[in-house]
Amino acid sequence: MDKIPFKNFILKRINIYSIIILTTAFVLIFMLFLFINKQIRTATDEQLNFVIKKTMINYDLQLNEMENNLTSLMKEELENINSFNEEKIENAIDRIHNNTKYKHLIKNTHYFLINEKGIIEKTSYEDDLGLNLSEITVLWNNLKPLNPGQIFVQSTTNENGTNFPWLYIYKKLSEDYYLEFGVDFHNDFNTIIFSPLLDFVKESETIKNIEIYSPYFESFLENKNLEVKYKEYLQTIPEGEIHYIDTGFYKSKAFYKLQSDYGYRYVTLNLDYANSRNIFFSLLILLLFVPIFIFFFMRKFIVKETDKIIKPIKATANMMKEFTENDYTLDLEKISDSKIQEIDQIKSEFLIMAKKIRNSVIQQENSNAELEELYENNELLIKKINRIIKITIESKEYENLEEFLKHLFDNIFDFIPEADYGSLSILKDGQRHFIDARGHNLEILQKIDLRNGLFVEAKDIKILDDIIEYDKQSIPKYSADLFIQASKPIKSTLIIPFNANGKVYGSMNLDIDKFSNKEFSQESIRFSKFFSDIITSYLILSEYQNLESKHKESMIRAIINLVEIHDNYTKGHSNNVSKLALEFSQKLGLERDRQLQIYWAALIHDMGKIVIPSSILNKPSRLTPEEFSEIKKHPIYAYDVLKSIDNMEDIAEYIKYHHERIDGKGYPEGLKGKEIPLESRIISICDSFDAMTSERSYKKAFTKEQAIKELINNKGIQFDEKLVDSFVKLVLKD
Numbered sequence: 001m002d003k004i005p006f007k008n009f010i011l012k013r014i015n016i017y018s019i020i021i022l023t024t025a026f027v028l029i030f031m032l033f034l035f036i037n038k039q040i041r042t043a044t045d046e047q048l049n050f051v052i053k054k055t056m057i058n059y060d061l062q063l064n065e066m067e068n069n070l071t072s073l074m075k076e077e078l079e080n081i082n083s084f085n086e087e088k089i090e091n092a093i094d095r096i097h098n099n100t101k102y103k104h105l106i107k108n109t110h111y112f113l114i115n116e117k118g119i120i121e122k123t124s125y126e127d128d129l130g131l132n133l134s135e136i137t138v139l140w141n142n143l144k145p146l147n148p149g150q151i152f153v154q155s156t157t158n159e160n161g162t163n164f165p166w167l168y169i170y171k172k173l174s175e176d177y178y179l180e181f182g183v184d185f186h187n188d189f190n191t192i193i194f195s196p197l198l199d200f201v202k203e204s205e206t207i208k209n210i211e212i213y214s215p216y217f218e219s220f221l222e223n224k225n226l227e228v229k230y231k232e233y234l235q236t237i238p239e240g241e242i243h244y245i246d247t248g249f250y251k252s253k254a255f256y257k258l259q260s261d262y263g264y265r266y267v268t269l270n271l272d273y274a275n276s277r278n279i280f281f282s283l284l285i286l287l288l289f290v291p292i293f294i295f296f297f298m299r300k301f302i303v304k305e306t307d308k309i310i311k312p313i314k315a316t317a318n319m320m321k322e323f324t325e326n327d328y329t330l331d332l333e334k335i336s337d338s339k340i341q342e343i344d345q346i347k348s349e350f351l352i353m354a355k356k357i358r359n360s361v362i363q364q365e366n367s368n369a370e371l372e373e374l375y376e377n378n379e380l381l382i383k384k385i386n387r388i389i390k391i392t393i394e395s396k397e398y399e400n401l402e403e404f405l406k407h408l409f410d411n412i413f414d415f416i417p418e419a420d421y422g423s424l425s426i427l428k429d430g431q432r433h434f435i436d437a438r439g440h441n442l443e444i445l446q447k448i449d450l451r452n453g454l455f456v457e458a459k460d461i462k463i464l465d466d467i468i469e470y471d472k473q474s475i476p477k478y479s480a481d482l483f484i485q486a487s488k489p490i491k492s493t494l495i496i497p498f499n500a501n502g503k504v505y506g507s508m509n510l511d512i513d514k515f516s517n518k519e520f521s522q523e524s525i526r527f528s529k530f531f532s533d534i535i536t537s538y539l540i541l542s543e544y545q546n547l548e549s550k551h552k553e554s555m556i557r558a559i560i561n562l563v564e565i566h567d568n569y570t571k572g573h574s575n576n577v578s579k580l581a582l583e584f585s586q587k588l589g590l591e592r593d594r595q596l597q598i599y600w601a602a603l604i605h606d607m608g609k610i611v612i613p614s615s616i617l618n619k620p621s622r623l624t625p626e627e628f629s630e631i632k633k634h635p636i637y638a639y640d641v642l643k644s645i646d647n648m649e650d651i652a653e654y655i656k657y658h659h660e661r662i663d664g665k666g667y668p669e670g671l672k673g674k675e676i677p678l679e680s681r682i683i684s685i686c687d688s689f690d691a692m693t694s695e696r697s698y699k700k701a702f703t704k705e706q707a708i709k710e711l712i713n714n715k716g717i718q719f720d721e722k723l724v725d726s727f728v729k730l731v732l733k734d
Contacts, residue, residue, distance in 0.1 A: 049242065055197040056258050056265055066102045070167050071153055073099055074181045078151055078171040081179060084113055090124070093181060105185050112180040114143075114170075125182070146172035194220065206271050213266040226268065230255070234266045244271075401505075402426065404538060405498075406436050408531055409508060413438065415527040418518040419510035421488050425450075426498075426506035439511070444486035448479045459499060461528055463520055467493040467509070489514035496528050500539035573690060578603035580686040587730050588723075594679070601654040602683045608637030608655075632667045635659055654679040658687060661718045681720045685711065685727050688719070704731060 077092035093109040100106065110125040118134030134140045142152050154168040167183045194212060201207045212220040217231050230253075237243045239257050246252045247270075256267040409424045421439030425432050434445040468483065468490055475483070490511045498505040510528070512518050581602035585595040609617060612634055616627045623631065635656045642652035657671060657680035664672030692710060695701040702710070708728050715721040 049240070051197055051200045052256055052258060052267060053240075055194055058196065059194065059265075066105070067167060069102060070096070070100055070183055071169060074167075074169045074183075075151060075153075078169065078179065078181065081171070082149070082174055084122075084173065084175075084177060084179065086122070089179070093124070096181065096183070107184050107186045110182045110184070112182065114178040114180060116176045118143075143170055143172075143178055146170070146178070148172050148174045201269070208270045208272050210267065210269045213268070215264045217266065226266075230268065234268075401539075402435050405506070405508070405535070408535065409436050409438075412508065412510070412528075412531055415531070416494065416510055416520070416524040418512055418520050418524055419494065420513040420516065421490070421511040423509050423511075424506075425509075427504055432506070439488045441486040444482055448482045448486070450475065450479065459497060459504075461497070461525065461532060462495050463492055463525075464495060465492045466490070467511075491516060492520070494520050494524070494528055496532050498532070498535045498539065500536050505535075505539060573694065574603055574606060576690045576694070577605065577683065577686045580690060581683055584682055584686060584727055584730055588682075588726060597651055597654070598679050598682055601651045601658075601679060602686060604638065604642075604651075605655050605658050605683055605687060606634065606638075607641070608634030608639075611637040632659070636668050650679075653677060654683060656680075658683040660684070662720055663717050666718075676720075681723055685719050685723055689727070689731070708732070 073096045077096060081088060081092065089111050093111055097103065097106060097109040108125070110123060112120050112125070112128065113122040114133055115121050118132050118140055120128055120131045120133065123129055133143070139154065142154075146152060150172050152170045154170070166185075168180060169182075170178050170180045173179055197210065197212075201210045210221070211224055211226070213226060213234075214220065217226050219225075233243075233245070234255055234257055237255060237257055239259055241256075243255045244252045245255070252271050254269040254271055256269075258265050258267070405424055405426070409422065413419055413422070422437065423434055423440055423442075423445060424436040425434045427433075432450040434442060434448075436442065437445060468487060488511070491514045492512050494510040496508040496510070498507060508531070512520070578599050582595060582599040585598045590598070609631075612630055616623065616630060619627070635658060639652045639656035642648045642655065645652075654677055656668065657676050660666035660669070660671045660676045660680060662673055662676070662681075664670050666676075689707055689711065692702040692707040693704060708731060711719060711724050711728065715724045
């Protein structure tokens with residue numbers, strides 16, 4: 001009989017049943033989803049319509065009643081005031097505040113003394129001191145015609161920016177002054193007024209959150225901005241009907257528009273029908289009962305077919321187990337064939353593998369002793385190699401050559417065990433200086449005058465016998481005597497020179513005691529070569545980095561000169577900002593590499609202005625919206641140029657976002673908060689501070705104190721709050 005592939009054996013028996021079950025389940029689930037969704041929406045519509053209408057009617061009634069009550073009290077007090085008497089006025093606003101039955105909703109009652117020019121000269125609300133009401137045309141046109149003693153009431157309005165109600169009343173005093181009483185309400189005013197609706201939402205399992213907006217789409221509850229597409233949608237839907245937009249599986253967004261005495265009110269709700277899944281799964285279990293019943297009915301047939309697969313697999317597994325338990329000896333030829341192609345193939349492959357394993361075991365038993373010895377030697381070698389790798393990685397952390405060499409000198413004795421003593425010296429200004437020693441007297445070595453040429457020099461690693469005798473013949477007697485006094489008796493010396501680009505930087509000498517029988521091994525010489533290569537690489541990299549840094553700075557400064565020629569107003573600005581940003585990043589304790597990146601980014605943060613016409617940059621009058629829009633593109637212009645330059649990708653990104661604001665109202669992408677890179681937030685503060693404290697043809701320079709005040713006023717709005725606090729401490733320290 002032909003052997004059947006395992007895949008065909010299984011698929012023929014399950015394909016048809018799987019397709020039927022899955023198709024049936026999918027259709028039933030989809031129909032159930034549509035049914036439940038419709039039922040929940042219908043129930044939610046009826047309840048929401050009732051609660052929203054009731055709440056909005058109650059909102060209008062309460063505002064009207066509250067306005068009448070407070071207006072009556074304020075009129076009564078104003079009629080008794082004909083001239084400005086601060087004590088009398090403060091007593092009046094206290095009575096208004098205490099006598100109204102809406103005291104629990106009122107936050108404060110304020111007075112404002114307004115001169116004939118519309119400027120607030122005195123007020124109990126200091127934030128509005130100096131405010132010019134004549135700029136509010138509609139209000140001023142109502143106040144100007146008033147005769148002394150006449151009163152004007154401004155109905156309850158929503159304060160711009162807060163959306164909380166205010167009530168204002170004005171009286172013309174005899175001395176050409178206006179007296180204004182104003183009432184503002186607690187932040188939870190709207191929460192109290194809309195409490196029936198909020199309670200309904202809280203109790204609902206379907207409604208996850210609600211937001212109510214004014215006619216100008218200002219939020220009454222959580223100050224959430226509504227997306228433009230939803231604003232447009234709300235304006236088009238009929239009044240008094242709930243409309244839905246599906247936002248995900250079992251999720252949708254509901255919209256409602258209602259006319260009130262104070263204009264349209266827009267309501268949005270996020271709905272999640274996931275709580276109805278209990279019903280869904282209960283019905284689903286019932287609907288799947290039939291397929292499950294069919295499964296159990298076919299169980300005997302499935303078990304029978306499964307045995308045809310399991311039995312030969314078990315037989316093969318038992319043979320494998322017996323093979324391993326009997327020291328890899330077994331008559332493998334006795335394994336019988338099955339009728340399934342893949343299982344017989346496994347058996348065949350196992351037979352070949354088992355023979356190979358048996359031969360390998362015999363060979364392994366003969367070479368175990370050799371392997372153990374090699375293993376021990378390899379372990380020691382691996383540890384040393386890992387140490388060298390670690391030392392190589394650590395070399396990147398050292399900016400000072402002497403500290404780096406001392407670190408290597410401390411470690412090299414673990415790799416060259418024959419060395420008993422050693423010394424470390426560098427060449428500086430034609431003079432050899434000892435900077436470390438082991439065994440020898442470092443203090444005396446440092447007193448020896450060893451000018452270049454009066455000491456053993458080596459271009460490559462070399463071993464020198466009796467180095468003290470050699471030095472006695474090549475250096476002055478006084479220096480030789482000091483050298484003998486400072487040194488331990490030496491038999492032989494391994495000299496490891498430091499060379500790079502044809503220049504000698506110094507050497508590391510490792511010494512074997514004069515009375516020792518040890519000799520430097522080939523392995524020790526190889527390790528000394530490793531250390532020499534590490535030092536050479538460090539020296540070459542340091543020289544390259546210094547050269548690259550100087551080249552980069554020259555190129556960047558050339559770019560800055562071009563920007564300053566193109567833009568008269570930024571003369572010296574880039575240098576000031578870069579120095580300030582570097583000092584600030586140092587105070588913040590950032591890593592050195594990060595400090596430098598901030599420095600370079602600050603130096604060329606206005607590079608993109610080269611692309612903008614000088615007629616716009618140097619325009620003395622106010623810019624048009626189109627011109628200002630073009631100015632706002634300069635971070636993108638700089639980013640597009642720099643992002644493709646090696647090692648400038650991060651700097652390009654910091655420049656791109658240095659005009660973003662914490663509140664998300666900056667440019668070019670409207671990022672906010674922690675979305676803005678820290679480096680960009682630092683440059684933004686330094687850029688603004690220098691701009692404020694620098695004199696321009698179109699403005700006078702701020703004093704340091706004025707600029708600091710401006711930064712503090714914009715904390716959490718334009719600038720990072722914590723960074724402003726740190727920056728102010730830095731500037732005040734100076």
